[in-house]
Amino acid sequence: MNHAVSHNSSVEVPVWRLGIWWFLASEIVVFGGLVVCYILYRFNHPEWGMEAGRTLLWVGSVNTVVLLTSSLTMILAHYSIVEKGDLALGRRYLGVTILLGLLFLCFKGYEYSHEIHAGLVPSRSLFWGFYYLMTGLHGLHVIGGLVANGVILGGLSQGRTPHRIESIGLYWHFVDVVWIFLFPLLYLASQGGAS
C-alpha cells in the first residue's frame, strides 16, 4: 500500500474505501445531531453540571484509555497484515482489539448497573435521557465493530487475506473519535465547578 500519496493529488480511491468514507460522513450527522441537541439544551440547563458530576468519571477515563489503546492495536493489525503481510501478528493484534472492545462494554455495563441502582435512569431528567441515548448508540457501534472484527478474524484464521481490515479499521477509529467527544461532554466538562 502506498501511503506516500500527496494530499492534493487526484489519485483514485478504491470504491470500497470511498463507500466507507461516505458511510462515516453519514455517521457524523447521526452522532453530531445528538451532540448538537445536547449542547443546545446544556446552555439552557446549568443544573446538568450537577447531573454530569454524578457519572463515574474513573470508568469513563479508563474506557477512554481502553478505546485509544484498541485504536492502536487496530492500526497495528492493519500495518502487520496489509503492509508487512504478517497474518499471524495481525491476527494477534486484532484479537487484542476485540478483547479491548469487550472490556469497554464490560466497564460500560458496570457503569449502567451502578447508575440504574442509584436511580439515575433516563426518565429522571433530559440529561440522563441524552446520556443513555448517546452512550447506548455508541455502545451499539462498538458491538457492530466487534462483530465485524470477529468476522475478519475468522477469515484470517482460514488464511484469507482481508483487505476489508482497512474498512473496519476506519470504522473502529471513527467510533474512537466519537468517544473522544462524548467523554468531555458527558463526564468531564462539569467536574470543575458543576456550573
Add this chain to the structure above:
Amino acid sequence: MKPKILVALWAVLLFLLSLSLLLGFWGNVVLSTILIFVIAVAKAFLVGAYYMRLKWEPWYILWILLGGVVCLFILYFALVPDIIRGR
C-alpha cells in the same frame, strides 16, 4: 507509518487525556471547558490524520466528511429557535 510512530502517537493521546482530566478539576470552569474541547479536537485530529490515514487521502475525501459537518451546522441553526429561544 512505522509501528514506533504509531505507539508514540498513542502515548501523546494518553498524555492529552491526562491533561484534560487535570483541567476537569480546575476551578476556572469556562476556560477549562474551552481547553478540554480544544484538546478533544486535537485528539480527534491526530486519530483522523494518522490512524485513519486522512493525511494521505486525496482532498475530496475531506470534502465528503466536511459535508457531514456542514449538515450539522444547518441542523444547529435550525434547532436554535426551538431549543434556545422557544422556551
